[in-house]
Amino acid sequence: MRALKELPPDVKAALRGARDSETDPTGRVLLDIMAENIAVAERDTNLVCQDTGTVVFWLEVGEDCALNLAKVTAAVSAGIARATLEHSLRPNAVHPVTRQNTHTNTGRHLPVMHYEFVTGSAEIPGDALKLHCLPKGSGSENMSFLKMLIPADGVQGVKRFILECVVEAGPKPCPPTVVGVGLGGTSDLCTALAKKAVLRPLGSHSDDPVIAALEDELFAAANELGIGPMGLGGSNTVLGVHIEHADTHITQNPVAVNLQCWAARRSSALVTPDGHVTYGF
Ligand code: SF4
Numbered sequence: 001m002r003a004l005k006e007l008p009p010d011v012k013a014a015l016r017g018a019r020d021s022e023t024d025p026t027g028r029v030l031l032d033i034m035a036e037n038i039a040v041a042e043r044d045t046n047l048v049c050q051d052t053g054t055v056v057f058w059l060e061v062g063e064d065c066a067l068n069l070a071k072v073t074a075a076v077s078a079g080i081a082r083a084t085l086e087h088s089l090r091p092n093a094v095h096p097v098t099r100q101n102t103h104t105n106t107g108r109h110l111p112v113m114h115y116e117f118v119t120g121s122a123e124i125p126g127d128a129l130k131l132h133c134l135p136k137g138s139g140s141e142n143m144s145f146l147k148m149l150i151p152a153d154g155v156q157g158v159k160r161f162i163l164e165c166v167v168e169a170g171p172k173p174c175p176p177t178v179v180g181v182g183l184g185g186t187s188d189l190c191t192a193l194a195k196k197a198v199l200r201p202l203g204s205h206s207d208d209p210v211i212a213a214l215e216d217e218l219f220a221a222a223n224e225l226g227i228g229p230m231g232l233g234g235s236n237t238v239l240g241v242h243i244e245h246a247d248t249h250i251t252q253n254p255v256a257v258n259l260q261c262w263a264a265r266r267s268s269a270l271v272t273p274d275g276h277v278t279y280g281f
Contacts, residue, residue, distance in 0.1 A: 001083055003133045003267035004047050007038055008281035010202040011178075011239070011264045018176055018229070018236040027234025034229070034262055049263045052089045053135040055080050055111040058199055060118045060130040066273065067129050073113055076131070077106045092138075114192055129271045132199050140173035140261040146191055149253040158183065158255050159218060165257040166222050166238065171231020174261035176239045178202065179222065182256035183211070185246035194258035197242035199266055201281070206243055215241045229262070239264070 015038070019031040041048045057076055061069065081104035084091060093107040094100060105111075120126025145165045149157050162181055169177070182193030205212040218241040228234025239262070248254065270278040 001087055002279065003135050003265045004052055004089075005041055005045055006267075007048060007264065008201065008266060010281075011262075012038060014202045014239040015176075015262060018239065022229065022234050022236050024228055024232075024234035026232050027229040027236060030229040030232065030234075031236070048265060049137060049261075050090065051137040051139065052092065052105070053137040053265075054092060054141060055105060056114070056134040056136050056195060057111055058114045058116070058132040058134065058196060060116050060124055060132070062124055062126040062128045063117055063119055064126040065129050066127065067271070069115065072129065072131075076111060076113070080105050080111055114196070124270065125272065127273050131269045131271070133267045133269075134195070134199055135265050137174075137261055137263065140177065140259045143169035143173040143257075143259040144191075144194070145257040146187060147255050148187060149255055150251060151253055153253060155214070158253065159214075159221070161255050162218055162241070162257055163221055163225070165259070166227070167225060169259055170227060173259040174263065175227055175231055176229055176236045176262055178260040178264050179218070179238050179241040180258040180260060181218075181241065181243040182254075182258070183243055183245040184248035185254065186248070186252075187254055187256075189246055190254040191256040191258070193244035193246060194256040197244040198258055198260040198264070200242045200244075202240045202264075204242070206245070208245065211243050211245055215243050218243075 015031060015034055019028060022028045022031055083089060084105045091101050091103045091105055093102045093105050093110050118124055124130045147161050178198055180194045180198035182190040205215055219238060222238040223235060225237050226233060227237040229236055266281055268280045
C-alpha cells in the first residue's frame, strides 16, 4: 500500500527537474498536474494511480539468510490478497483465456516473484532479506519488448532497438518514463533484467563504465524524440535509462525493454534476523 500511495523521492525529484527543464507549454502543464496528483495522493493517503497493476516482487536474499523462501512467498501472496480486500483495490488478475477474475490480485504464478542471492553489504547484511515491491500498471507493462539481436548488429543495433521501442510506445506508457533495459543473457534472463533495471533509483548508473556511458547516451537521445509528457510533445520523454546486463552467448545479443510510467511506484522492506523491518523505496 505504501508503494501505491507515495512515490520514491528520486522519482519526485526527477519529475520536478523535468518540469523545470520542459520547453513545451503543454508539457509543463502536464508535469504540474502530475505534481498535484502526487501531492493529493500523499495528503489524502490515496492511490497515485487507479491502476494498481500486476504486483512484481524482486527479492535480494543474503547468502546467510535463514528465512524459508517458500513461506516468504506465501506471506507475500497473502499480504497482496489482504491488501486487495481491505483497501478495495481493483482486482486485476484474470485467467488468460476465460478472463475469470481471481479477485485477490494473486493467482497462478502471481504475484511475479524474482529471487536473487547477494553477498553481504552495508545495504543488505548477509543474513538479511530485502524485498522490493513493484506494482506495474498495464499501460507501461504492455509496452514491453524483446529482440534477439546478433553480434553483427553491434551496439548500434542495441541503441536503435531501444529508441525504436520508446517511439513505438509513444503516449501509451504515460511518459515521461523510466526505460528499463536488459542486455545480454538469454531471452528470459534479459527480460527479467529489464524489470530489475526499472527498480533502480533514478540518477543511479550501472557499475560498468561502458554500460553507464550507454545509459547517458540513450537518455539524451530519447529526450530528443519530442514525444514529451503524456505523449503530447515536449523535451522530457524519459526520466532515465537504466541498463542491467549479463554475459551472453557468442552468437547472441538479446535486448529487452520494459517501460515504467511517470507514476514509477516501488517500495522496499529490509528484514533482519531480529525481526526488525526497515521500510524504504
Ligand atoms: S501507465 Fe502508469 S500512470 Fe498510466 S494508467 Fe497505468 S499505472 Fe497509471
